[in-house]
Amino acid sequence: MTGLDPVSANRAFGGVQGVWKHASAATGTDMTFAVYIPPHDQGATLPVVWYLSGLTCTHANVMEKGEYRRACAELGLILVAPDTSPRGEGVADDPDGAYDFGLGAGFYVDATQAPYAPHYRMWTYVTEELPEIIGAHFPVDMGRQSIMGHSMGGHGALSIGLRHPDRFRAVSAFAPIVAPSQVPWGQKALGGYLGPDVAAWRSHDAVALIEDGARLPALLVDQGEADAFLAEQLRPHLLREACDRAGIDLTLRMQPGYDHSYYFISTFMDDHLRWHAARLG
Amino acid sequence: MTGLDPVSANRAFGGVQGVWKHASAATGTDMTFAVYIPPHDQGATLPVVWYLSGLTCTHANVMEKGEYRRACAELGLILVAPDTSPRGEGVADDPDGAYDFGLGAGFYVDATQAPYAPHYRMWTYVTEELPEIIGAHFPVDMGRQSIMGHSMGGHGALSIGLRHPDRFRAVSAFAPIVAPSQVPWGQKALGGYLGPDVAAWRSHDAVALIEDGARLPALLVDQGEADAFLAEQLRPHLLREACDRAGIDLTLRMQPGYDHSYYFISTFMDDHLRWHAARLG
Numbered sequence: 001m002t003g004l005d006p007v008s009a010n011r012a013f014g015g016v017q018g019v020w021k022h023a024s025a026a027t028g029t030d031m032t033f034a035v036y037i038p039p040h041d042q043g044a045t046l047p048v049v050w051y052l053s054g055l056t057c058t059h060a061n062v063m064e065k066g067e068y069r070r071a072c073a074e075l076g077l078i079l080v081a082p083d084t085s086p087r088g089e090g091v092a093d094d095p096d097g098a099y100d101f102g103l104g105a106g107f108y109v110d111a112t113q114a115p116y117a118p119h120y121r122m123w124t125y126v127t128e129e130l131p132e133i134i135g136a137h138f139p140v141d142m143g144r145q146s147i148m149g150h151s152m153g154g155h156g157a158l159s160i161g162l163r164h165p166d167r168f169r170a171v172s173a174f175a176p177i178v179a180p181s182q183v184p185w186g187q188k189a190l191g192g193y194l195g196p197d198v199a200a201w202r203s204h205d206a207v208a209l210i211e212d213g214a215r216l217p218a219l220l221v222d223q224g225e226a227d228a229f230l231a232e233q234l235r236p237h238l239l240r241e242a243c244d245r246a247g248i249d250l251t252l253r254m255q256p257g258y259d260h261s262y263y264f265i266s267t268f269m270d271d272h273l274r275w276h277a278a279r280l281g
Numbered sequence: 282m283t284g285l286d287p288v289s290a291n292r293a294f295g296g297v298q299g300v301w302k303h304a305s306a307a308t309g310t311d312m313t314f315a316v317y318i319p320p321h322d323q324g325a326t327l328p329v330v331w332y333l334s335g336l337t338c339t340h341a342n343v344m345e346k347g348e349y350r351r352a353c354a355e356l357g358l359i360l361v362a363p364d365t366s367p368r369g370e371g372v373a374d375d376p377d378g379a380y381d382f383g384l385g386a387g388f389y390v391d392a393t394q395a396p397y398a399p400h401y402r403m404w405t406y407v408t409e410e411l412p413e414i415i416g417a418h419f420p421v422d423m424g425r426q427s428i429m430g431h432s433m434g435g436h437g438a439l440s441i442g443l444r445h446p447d448r449f450r451a452v453s454a455f456a457p458i459v460a461p462s463q464v465p466w467g468q469k470a471l472g473g474y475l476g477p478d479v480a481a482w483r484s485h486d487a488v489a490l491i492e493d494g495a496r497l498p499a500l501l502v503d504q505g506e507a508d509a510f511l512a513e514q515l516r517p518h519l520l521r522e523a524c525d526r527a528g529i530d531l532t533l534r535m536q537p538g539y540d541h542s543y544y545f546i547s548t549f550m551d552d553h554l555r556w557h558a559a560r561l562g
Contacts, residue, residue, distance in 0.1 A: 010544035011507070017544055067348050069547070226292070263291035263298055266350070 004137055007032065013073035014039035017063060022133065026125040027086035028118060033130065034059040034081040035138060038073040047144035047280035048078040048134060049273065050168075052126065052160075054151030055185070056104045059083050062150075065262035071270045075277040078140055082126055084152065086119040100185050101192055107180070108156030109204050111193035120193055123204075127160055146170035146276040150265055151229070152189075154221075155180055158206035158239075162214040170279040172220035172272045174265045175227055178239035179207040185233050210242040218249040220275050222268045224258030285418055288313065294354035295320035298344060303414065307406040308367035309399060314411065315340040315362040316419060319354040328425035328561035329359040329415060330554065331449075333407065333441075335432030336466070337385045340364050343431075346543035352551045356558040359421055363407055365433065367400040381466050382473055388461070389437030390485050392474035401474055404485075408441055427451035427557040431546055432510070435502075436461055439487035439520075443495040451560040453501035453553045455546045456508055459520035460488040466514050491523040499530040501556050503549045505539030 007019040015038040024031040040046055049072070051062050059081045062068070072079050085091075085106035092115040094102035102116075111120035135142045147168045149157035154176020161171030180186020181201045190201040202208040223236045230236075236252055243250035258264040288300035296319040305312040321327055330353070332343055340362045343349070353360050366372075366387035373396040375383035383397075392401035416423045428449045430438035435457020442452030461467020462482045471482040483489040504517045511517075517533055524531035539545040 010540055010542055011505075011538040011548075012544035013548050064543075065345050067351070067547075069544075070348070070351075070551075224292075257292040259291055261291050262345075263293035263350075266348075267292075267294050270351075 004133060012036070013069040015069070015073055017069065019059065019063070024086070024125060024129060026121045026129040029086040029088045029091060031086070031125065032059055032083055034063040035134070036069055036072055036079045037138065038069075038076055038078065040076060040139065045139050045141040046076050046078050047146070047277075048080060048138075048140045048142070049276050050126075050145065050147040050157070051079055051081045052108065052147070052149030052153030052156040053081060053084050054149070054153050055084070056099050057084050057153075058104070061262065062265070065266060066269055067266035068269050068273060071273040075273060077273060077277060077280070078138060080130070080134055082130055085122065091119045092116055101188055105152065105189065107152060107186075107189040107193060107204070108160065109190070109193050112200070113193060113195050116193050126156065127164070144169060144280045146280055148172045148174070148272055148276070149176065150174040151234075151260065152177055152185070154178075155186070155206065158219070159204050159209060162206060162209045162216060163203065165214070165216055169281075170218075170276040171216055172275060174221075174268065174272075175223050175229070175234055175260055176206070176221060176236075176239075177234060178236055179205055181205045181208060182238065183233045183235060207238050207242045210246045210248065215246065216248055219243065219251065220272060221250065221252045222264075222272070223252065223254055224260060224264045225254050225256045226258055227260045227264075229260055285414060293317070294350040296350070296354055298350065300340065300344070305367070305406060305410060307402045307410040310367040310369045310372060312367070312406065313340055313364055315344045316415070317350055317353055317360045318419065319357055319359065321357060321420065326420050326422040327357050327359050328427070328558075329361060329419075329421045329423070330557055331407070331426065331428040331438070332360055332362045333389065333428070333430030333434030333437040334362065334365050335430070335434050336365070337380050338365050338434075339385070342543065343546070346547060347550055348547035349550050349554060352554040356554060358554060358558060358561070359419060361411070361415055363411055366403065372400045373397055382469055386433065386470065388433060388467075388470040388474060388485070389441065390471070390474050393481070394474060394476050397474050407437065408445070425450060425561045427561055429453045429455070429553055429557070430457065431455040432515075432541065433458055433466070435459075436467070436487065439500070440485050440490060443487060443490045443497060444484065446495070446497055450562075451499075451557040452497055453556060455502075455549065455553075456504050456510070456515055456541055457487070457502060457517075457520075458515060459517055460486055462486045462489060463519065464514045464516060488519050488523045491527045491529065496527060497529055499532070500524065501532045501553060503534045503536055503545075503553070505541065505545045506535050506537045507539055508541045508545075510541055
């Protein structure tokens with residue numbers, strides 16, 4: 001592994017909000033991520049919550065607007081927020097510069113299709129390379145991990161959580177894409193990154209993973225009822241139906257009046273972190 | 282008064298974070314401000330906390346990064362965040378485009394000097410025009426107001442609070458400019474807006490106002506010890522000494538490791554809002 005460079009560090013809620021940059025072997029680019037370390041005893045190791053962000057976001061959106069530090073400080077949780085795609089010279093973007101594919105929209109898959117395959121390897125980055133870095137450089141107890149995300153990042157949290165049931169003790173999401181194979185955002189992204197064979201999409205589709213046998217003890221999902229993407233892109237009833245059939249204990253909370261923004265996320269962040277902390281021990 | 286146009290409204294913590302725009306008579310420009318309305322009973326009126334922002338900020342910085350909504354919702358407080366200067370075509374800026382004068386740096390004074398006098402009337406805007414709008418359009422109890430601010434906005438909160446002891450039941454600040462007449466930021470701004478006669482600066486200088494007899498029952502100030510502007514621009518010991526001489530009950534908390542950013546502000550926002558709520562009844 002190459003070096004890890006500090007970008008910024010700010011004291012907050014008794015701990016430190018850091019931003020770090022490193023040359024990623026997975027993506028072949030520099031990658032930036034945020035880590036909040038709460039106050040803790042010297043030598044202690046802490047559970048770690050992964051937060052995966054949505055379309056157009058970097059590591060910075062949740063860091064600035066997510067309002068997670070108070071609860072992380074109180075509960076003793078480290079929170080890691082990766083970027084949502086590779087970036088930089090030579091990284092292919094959506095041919096039309098659309099917000100929902102390419103830069104800022106890696107969808108947490110390893111692309112197999114040209115011209116995306118060389119850099120768009122967010123699955124490997126988030127599930128292998130970055131955990132190694134976090135485990136090596138921060139005071140984490142890697143035996144106590146959980147994962148959450150928003151929108152595209154909710155898709156990431158669900159699909160990564162479902163495929164790593166022994167790694168993550170809790171999985172939750174804000175307004176997640178639950179069935180990318182069945183909605184326009186997901187069809188564009190999975191088609192573009194993985195190609196037209198929809199069989200290859202199933203391991204990156206939470207509803208399909210559950211249909212194919214993946215299981216988790218419990219899921220927490222909050223969804224705003226005034227979310228402009230609810231009916232076309234998010235469709236939480238598909239997750240409801242899959243969990244019911246599979247016997248997965250899904251707590252799906254429809255929140256009246258809330259939209260897709262960080263005003264929604266920040267409102268319920270505390271609930272999610274407490275739900276994670278209760279399962280992280 | 283001309284119309285008030287909604288810019289955005291997002292449900293958050295059970296209330297609504299709104300942004301509004303209007304044609305200001307005071308500044309002769311359009312002005313934008315943010316108002317958070319917490320959940321409340323129909324027909325109720327609520328106390329209002331004014332938050333004045335620092336250099337380079339708009340209404341949006343504290344709205345996105347200030348983490349005030351949880352406490353405002355719990356305590357039943359409305360929070361109003363104005364912009365920091367007039368903006369738009371024909372509004373003079375710093376001749377060199379510096380960040381500490383002109384756009385984003387109105388210093389909460391009514392300019393008397395060319396070319397700033399026509400639009401830079403933030404004192405009148407924040408103390409007269411905007412309160413009228415807030416009183417007319419939002420469910421506020423204008424008998425229960427308090428004021429806080431950060432850096433340049435801390436200067437604004439202190440100077441406005443000291444000159445309106447019957448209006449504001451609580452005054453507090455994060456890393457305020459306490460003696461603009463004695464520090465480079467303030468000397469540049471007060472000189473540029475009010476001219477070279479330093480006698481005219483005293484009514485916009487918290488320490489000078491206290492020396493000249495202004496009084497408040499109590500002040501709460503938090504100041505990060507790792508704030509890069511502490512020694513040259515902020516100098517809270519000048520406020521400490523003035524309050525001691527005047528018998529003003531100043532709680533000045535020096536916070537080890539904290540800088541000048543919203544990571545610092547958001548950490549202590551809750552304490553300030555609780556301190557205000559206790560005095561707003």
